[in-house]
Amino acid sequence: MKINPNAVEIQIPGIRVYSNKVNEFEDGINMTIGQPDFPTPESVKKAGIKAIEDNLTGYSHNAGLLPLRECVTNFFNETYGGTFDTDDAVITNGASEALDSVLRTVMTPGDEVIILSPAYPGYEALITLNGGTTTYLDTSHNGFKPDIKALDAAVNERTKAVILNYPSNPTGVSLSRQDIEAVIDLLKEKDIFIISDEIYSENTFSGSHVSFASFDEVREQTFIIHGLSKSHSMTGWRIGYVLGPTEIMKHVLKVHLNNSICASVPSQYAAIEALTNGRHYPEIMNRKYIERRDYLYDSLTALGFTVSEPTGAFYIFPDISSSGLDDVTFADRLLEEEHVAVVPGSTFSKDNHKCVRISYANSLDNLKEGMQRMKSFMDRL
Numbered sequence: 001m002k003i004n005p006n007a008v009e010i011q012i013p014g015i016r017v018y019s020n021k022v023n024e025f026e027d028g029i030n031m032t033i034g035q036p037d038f039p040t041p042e043s044v045k046k047a048g049i050k051a052i053e054d055n056l057t058g059y060s061h062n063a064g065l066l067p068l069r070e071c072v073t074n075f076f077n078e079t080y081g082g083t084f085d086t087d088d089a090v091i092t093n094g095a096s097e098a099l100d101s102v103l104r105t106v107m108t109p110g111d112e113v114i115i116l117s118p119a120y121p122g123y124e125a126l127i128t129l130n131g132g133t134t135t136y137l138d139t140s141h142n143g144f145k146p147d148i149k150a151l152d153a154a155v156n157e158r159t160k161a162v163i164l165n166y167p168s169n170p171t172g173v174s175l176s177r178q179d180i181e182a183v184i185d186l187l188k189e190k191d192i193f194i195i196s197d198e199i200y201s202e203n204t205f206s207g208s209h210v211s212f213a214s215f216d217e218v219r220e221q222t223f224i225i226h227g228l229s230k231s232h233s234m235t236g237w238r239i240g241y242v243l244g245p246t247e248i249m250k251h252v253l254k255v256h257l258n259n260s261i262c263a264s265v266p267s268q269y270a271a272i273e274a275l276t277n278g279r280h281y282p283e284i285m286n287r288k289y290i291e292r293r294d295y296l297y298d299s300l301t302a303l304g305f306t307v308s309e310p311t312g313a314f315y316i317f318p319d320i321s322s323s324g325l326d327d328v329t330f331a332d333r334l335l336e337e338e339h340v341a342v343v344p345g346s347t348f349s350k351d352n353h354k355c356v357r358i359s360y361a362n363s364l365d366n367l368k369e370g371m372q373r374m375k376s377f378m379d380r381l
Contacts, residue, residue, distance in 0.1 A: 014347030022341035048270035062257035064091025081214030095240035111160035118348035172310020202231035202282035
């Protein structure tokens with residue numbers, strides 16, 4: 001029997017491949033997964049528990065609990081200069097479902113979506129499943145930031161959207177206001193959607209995050225993808241959200257509700273607590289992330305790798321060319337010989353075979369052990 005060829009075409013991302021492999025080793029050090037190692041804040045857990053105890057376990061409004069949508073829009077308007085109302089928000093089962101709901105709303109078969117790479121591999125998979133094609137725009141020559149001339153050249157009559165993710169997974173690079181203004185100046189006159197994945201906005205280490213939501217000139221063509229997985233260590237609670245133009249969000253809501261009805265209601269009550277009394281929690285985690293980042297930056301530099309210091313998220317993306325190995329060979333041998341898992345850079349960009357991604361959403365002790373083993377590996381090369 002035939003199945004959707006697009007489902008056959010997509011692959012299990014390298015992140016999961018190496019994460020699964022390292023679990024086969026009893027002494028494995030996993031530096032692949034972007035999952036905070038911190039517990040969900042106590043008050044947030046208690047809010048979820050109380051919702052269950054109070055039997056708040058049925059359906060919510062398909063768009064999400066009104067108090068949560070108020071919390072989401074208030075947070076974005078107060079923190080990042082947005083102008084959203086509750087009708088502009090849909091609460092989803094994680095940011096991935098938010099992105100999928102948007103793409104299924106705006107895409108038709110044959111549409112092209114431009115992705116600035118290196119980028120999270122889930123983007124291409126969703127585009128493929130929606131019958132579209134992906135155009136990768138390599139940014140490695142431009143400090144992993146948008147090259148405006150190259151972006152302009154990539155746009156054509158089939159381009160439906162541009163996906164940006166800053167702070168970036170996998171590079172940890174953030175955009176300045178000037179960087180974003182350059183993108184907006186190019187796209188504001190074009191019939192193209194801007195999909196800005198800002199899931200790591202609260203994990204910004206230098207200055208303040210600048211959101212595409214704060215620019216009125218692209219308000220009607222911009223979707224913001226966000227959630228609480230990274231900011232509040234709530235990956236398993238599965239609370240994401242999308243903010244966008246009111247008229248189009250009506251259709252995003254229809255796509256979402258026909259997919260999943262609504263997000264988990266106890267998780268929604270936990271999210272209300274996170275966005276009210278728990279707004280400070282990312283700052284606590286960030287202090288640890290900065291300590292870990294600095295350790296990794298110094299350690300990787302000492303090994304002879306070329307490294308850009310991340311300014312956000314919790315990933316570092318060293319160029320391992322000095323090892324004499326390509327990214328996949330490096331990752332495979334490091335895993336086999338030292339039981340340390342990193343992710344090949346080509347997982348995030350078909351053009352990048354000289355970098356690996358290391359997640360420092362991991363304890364400093366584990367990172368130190370991982371770096372000691374990597375040094376032993378390099379010493380033998």
